Amino acid sequence: MAKNxxxxxxxxxxxxxxxxxxxxxxxxxxxxxxxEKGDYNPTINLCIAICKVLDKTLDExxxxx
Amino acid sequence: xxxIGDTHDLLNDSGLDEMQKxxxxxxxxxxxxxxxxxxxxxxxxxxxxxxxxxESVIFAVTALVIELLINMIYIIFGIKxxxxxxxxxxxxxxxxRPGTIVGYVILGVVYSxxxxxxxxxxxxxxxIYMIILVATFIILGAISKKNNKIINQxxxxxx
Numbered sequence: 001m002a003k004n005x006x007x008x009x010x011x012x013x014x015x016x017x018x019x020x021x022x023x024x025x026x027x028x029x030x031x032x033x034x035x036e037k038g039d040y041n042p043t044i045n046l047c048i049a050i051c052k053v054l055d056k057t058l059d060e061x062x063x064x065x
Numbered sequence: 066x067x068x069i070g071d072t073h074d075l076l077n078d079s080g081l082d083e084m085q086k087x088x089x090x091x092x093x094x095x096x097x098x099x100x101x102x103x104x105x106x107x108x109x110x111x112x113x114x115x116x117x118x119x120e121s122v123i124f125a126v127t128a129l130v131i132e133l134l135i136n137m138i139y140i141i142f143g144i145k146x147x148x149x150x151x152x153x154x155x156x157x158x159x160x161x162r163p164g165t166i167v168g169y170v171i172l173g174v175v176y177s178x179x180x181x182x183x184x185x186x187x188x189x190x191x192x193i194y195m196i197i198l199v200a201t202f203i204i205l206g207a208i209s210k211k212n213n214k215i216i217n218q219x220x221x222x223x224x
Contacts, residue, residue, distance in 0.1 A: 027082035040084045 001038035006061050008036050010054045025049040097142070101135055108132040112194045116187045125190040132194060136201040143208040150215035157209035166206040173199030 011021055011032075018032040025032075025046065034040035035050075042050070047062055054061065076093075078086055111128030115121055146152045159165060173196060180192030 028085060031082050031084040034084055040087075043083055046083060 001041065002064065003038045004036050004062070007050065007054075010056050010061060014054055016054075021050070021053060024053045101139060104131060104135045108135065109194075112191060116191050122186065125187065129190065129193055129197070132197055136197060140201060140204050140208070143205055147208045147212035147215065150212050150219065152209060152212040154216070157212045160202070160206045160209035161213050166203060169199050169202040169206070173203075 011018070016024070018036070019029045022029045022032045026049070027046065031040065031042075031046075035042050047058055051058055051061055078089060081089060108128045108131040111124060111131070115125035115128060118124075143152060147157075176195040176199070177192045180188045180195060182188070
């Protein structure tokens, strides 16, 4: 699975650490790290929660072109 | 299914998020598979040794109890999995065939008659071992039928 750089950059734009994002969506920091590294495929519920916190759409963060 | 209450041990999943649970459950499945295979082989070897040595009744009874317990857990796993049609489709198709179930019934009758024939204690132990094994397969056949029914229902609802 490829790295999710879109998530990483969206998080950086919002000036959020992995820990802050993790707390906002109710998961551990390791999970956010694993998603960014492409080691974990999140559930749709978690994707939506991340999108809401980062003010992005699912396509913007999780659609591979 | 909550078997044991919340405890501070490795098998307590409270506090884990979805990724941690996904990984832990995946590992637990593999560990369960390994443990089942190991315990099955141990119980089989213990019964064979008990039959060959013909000395230890406790040895044989322990093997039977182990086999019974692991098969019970295996069946519970099958029942729970079949409720959502999560049994391996190749396995469930094979096990649900009428020929397979009839075959196992015949096998059970033949083996138990063979072992019980002499009426010796260790023949009886081996016979009971085979009956447990065959009964497990027959129950798995029934569980597989249910699993296939759930899958077919889902396909019907889709169309």
